[in-house]
Amino acid sequence: MKFTNQSSPSLTGRRVLITGAARGIGAALADRLHARGARVAVAGLEPDLLAAVAARCGDAPWSVCDVADRDQVEAAVAHAVAALGGLDVVVANAGVAAQLPVLGGDPRVWDATLRVNATGTYNTLRAAGPHIAHRRGYALAVSSAAAAVNLPLLGAYSASKAAVEALGNTLRAELRPTGARVGVAYFAELDTDMTSRGFGTQAAAALIGKRRSASGLSGVTPLSAGIDALERGIARRSRRVVAPGWVGAVLPVRMLAQPVMDLLVQRGLARALEIARTEDAPLTTAQPAGEDA
Numbered sequence: 001m002k003f004t005n006q007s008s009p010s011l012t013g014r015r016v017l018i019t020g021a022a023r024g025i026g027a028a029l030a031d032r033l034h035a036r037g038a039r040v041a042v043a044g045l046e047p048d049l050l051a052a053v054a055a056r057c058g059d060a061p062w063s064v065c066d067v068a069d070r071d072q073v074e075a076a077v078a079h080a081v082a083a084l085g086g087l088d089v090v091v092a093n094a095g096v097a098a099q100l101p102v103l104g105g106d107p108r109v110w111d112a113t114l115r116v117n118a119t120g121t122y123n124t125l126r127a128a129g130p131h132i133a134h135r136r137g138y139a140l141a142v143s144s145a146a147a148a149v150n151l152p153l154l155g156a157y158s159a160s161k162a163a164v165e166a167l168g169n170t171l172r173a174e175l176r177p178t179g180a181r182v183g184v185a186y187f188a189e190l191d192t193d194m195t196s197r198g199f200g201t202q203a204a205a206a207l208i209g210k211r212r213s214a215s216g217l218s219g220v221t222p223l224s225a226g227i228d229a230l231e232r233g234i235a236r237r238s239r240r241v242v243a244p245g246w247v248g249a250v251l252p253v254r255m256l257a258q259p260v261m262d263l264l265v266q267r268g269l270a271r272a273l274e275i276a277r278t279e280d281a282p283l284t285t286a287q288p289a290g291e292d293a
Contacts, residue, residue: 009236010036011036011037011038011234012037012038014037014088014136015038015039015080015085015087015088016087016088016089016090016091016234017041017042017080017087017091017128018040018043018090018093019043019090020043020093020094020142020285021062021093023193024193024194025093025142025187025190025192026091026093028223028224028227029091029093030042030057031056031057032227032230032231033231033234034056034058038089039058039084040057040060041063041079041083041084042054043064043065043067044062044064044094045065045066045288047064050062050063050064061079063075063080066120067119067120068119068123070123070126073124073126074127076127077128087131088132088134088137088138089132089138089139089234090124090129090131090139090140091140091234092120092124092125092128092142094117094120095142095161095194096116096117096284097113097194097283098113098156098157098282098284099153099201099276100113100156100157100276101153101273101276103273105277109283110155113283114159114163116287117157117160117163117164118159118160118163118167121141121142121163121167125139129171134179135178135180137175137178137179138182138183138234138237139171139182140182140233140234141168141184142164143162143164143168143184143185144161144164144186145187145250145251146158147164147165147186148186148257149250149254149257149258150258150261152272153204153272153273165186169184172239181237182239183233183237184239185230185242186247187242187247188246191222191223194284201275201276201279201281202275202279203272203275203276203279204272206268206275207269221243221244229241
């Protein structure tokens, strides 16, 4: 008699579109899902890196796509649907970060961060939603632990990821009659380019020192932990995906965690804000000409 693992449904044959897939979480997730038998399509800003990811994933369809450009997103979704013969899963993963003091910071960082993270996620879910609106369909919006517990210098990032969380929760209710499910992913610091670039600044060093932890609770988590969580979440069409595990415990008590975090970050904060107001920290992913902060 053959037994199957009911707790981890097969990914074989699932048709998956991943944005922000040139590197980091998106690239690693594409590799993992392809290895598990899924059929993937990838989209992002860096053509050479995207082509390499696509080649590793069985010559997967790929599109250069600025998720904040609605026409480009619609074209990328249409290309994926045509190449894969439909769509079962969309992972709205594309995102950027840069430090921003609310007072005295560069407002262009706010504009660029919301443009990619909030508007880009909306554009992705809007375009792909009709294609995954079936009983096997699943949309996953990649938010952050920063949506739940907010930190100094990350006002733009936290606000954008709170918007991503809200979009995911709203879409879940709206798609329920179709049988499709919607999840929201919450990560603390994973070992990616975004973490090293986003928190490798003088202001961050003044604030968090040798800990290199934006959460103040733990160090950087191996990327594999996040990809493991994503694989499970996509296979099960989970409502919530978290990594590392402690993030799941913080989410329900976010209103209690926030004042504790406010106290923990006070040491070095004044100096960090002073540095951040003059430090030219770029976005973690360069944007198309005319759109960068």
